[in-house]
Amino acid sequence: MIARSNDRLHKAINVTEDATMKVERFFKRMRIEPHAGHTLLHIGDMEIWDGADLALLREGLTQIIERDRDRDIAVDxxxxxxxxxxxxxxxxxxFEKRKVQFYLLNPQPNVQSMLWFRQFFEPCSAGLWRLEPKGLRTLPVMDDAEISLSTLEAMG
Known part of the structure; x- marks a missing residue:
């Protein structure tokens, strides 16, 4: 009887651990968790990201998007x-190719002043900004002859 109780307790602990792992998971030094209907990606307390950090972020996002099929992602x-x-x-x-909706959580003033941020992100609630490419204008399609003529005229 004690053995059965221990087995049940052990199974309950395993179920809890499995459920916790589904709720919060880690990819290298990033923490991924569901939050307010989004998949929230915490990259940590780094102030300055470089190319290596961007590659790590790309790898983590690729897993979230391709493997987990998440399409609503917030980056802290x-x-x-x-x-x-x-x-x-x-x-x-x-956003364009995979129809992923991105949000940025609490972007600092330095980030908010960047051209891409100002062009493509809109505030949607306190501290949350949504990728909203309404600032994107469709460019006219030019054929090869028009491109060549434009190039020659520009060289003038």
Whole structure:
């Protein structure tokens, strides 16, 4: 009888651990958790991201998007003061090609002053900004002859 109780307790603990792992998971040094209907990605307390950090973020987002099929992702930007502009291009690319909706949580003034941020993000609630590419204008499609003529005229 004691053995059965211990087995049940052990199974209950395993179920709890499994459920916890589904709720919060880790990818390298990033923490991923559900939050307010979004998949929230915490990259930590780094203030300045470089190309290696961007590659790590890309790898983590690829897993979230491709493997987990999440399409509503928020990135915690609370501590970030500088990020390569390629970050915004990467988010926009997934937005356009994979229909992923991105949010930035608590972006610092330095990040908010970046051109890509000002062009493509709109506030949606306190501290939460949504990728909203309504600032994108469709460019006219030009054929090869028009491109060649434009190039020659520009060289003038």
């Amino acid at each position: 930007m609370t501590f970030v003061k500088y990020i390569p502009s390629g970050f915004f291009g990467m988010l926009f690319d997934w």
